[in-house]
Amino acid sequence: MKFFVDTADVDEIREINETGLLDGVTTNPSLILKSGRDITEVTKEICGIVDGPVSAEVTATDFDGMMREAKVLAKIADNICIKLPLTMDGLKACKKLTSEGHQTNVTLCFSANQALLAAKAGATYISPFIGRIDDAGADGMELIEEIRSIYDNYDFETQILAASIRTVMHVKEAALIGADVATVPPGVIKALVKHPLTDKGLDAFLADWAKTGQKIG
Numbered sequence: 001m002k003f004f005v006d007t008a009d010v011d012e013i014r015e016i017n018e019t020g021l022l023d024g025v026t027t028n029p030s031l032i033l034k035s036g037r038d039i040t041e042v043t044k045e046i047c048g049i050v051d052g053p054v055s056a057e058v059t060a061t062d063f064d065g066m067m068r069e070a071k072v073l074a075k076i077a078d079n080i081c082i083k084l085p086l087t088m089d090g091l092k093a094c095k096k097l098t099s100e101g102h103q104t105n106v107t108l109c110f111s112a113n114q115a116l117l118a119a120k121a122g123a124t125y126i127s128p129f130i131g132r133i134d135d136a137g138a139d140g141m142e143l144i145e146e147i148r149s150i151y152d153n154y155d156f157e158t159q160i161l162a163a164s165i166r167t168v169m170h171v172k173e174a175a176l177i178g179a180d181v182a183t184v185p186p187g188v189i190k191a192l193v194k195h196p197l198t199d200k201g202l203d204a205f206l207a208d209w210a211k212t213g214q215k216i217g
Ligand code: G3P
Pocket: 006, 026, 027, 028, 129, 131, 132, 163, 164, 165, 183
């Protein structure tokens, strides 16, 4: 499973990218607001940090406006992936942009039928929002399962990008189901490495090692 980081905070992106485990970045208008930066400027900086796809979202809601904004965003860097909302105009723009060779990420997906349409529109990625479905009292992970089955039934190439991830359990469950990508907030990525028994075991090894009085090298 590929790991994208879900943030527009360049310091966080740089830190996580240094691990060599980062495959891409996703942003959205709320994350741009949180960064306090200009969208073009911050997106360009992010594209220079990571080699993988960087999702940048259009804000127009009509086809022509989306196409116009997509062209502006695509000029920022070669690794831009155009993020479009799951509406009829968004799907139409997705189809057109994909046919022109752009990477596309269809976002705000809350149903399997929406994901089916996005695949038919040739989306590179579909972003089902797990956490927001859980917030509404349903099971976000069920949606990932349904999309996995549908895409496998028809060999759709659209990659399932599990989004709105809030917990380490979300990451594990998405991986078990076979999501192609998870876009994860920085704090959750860092929490994935943690296990109290790892810390306890390491402390014990280091204490015993000190008693040997040895050094490696
Ligand atoms: O990038 C979209 C998505 O991951 C949003 O997450 O936590 O705002 O529901 P959240």
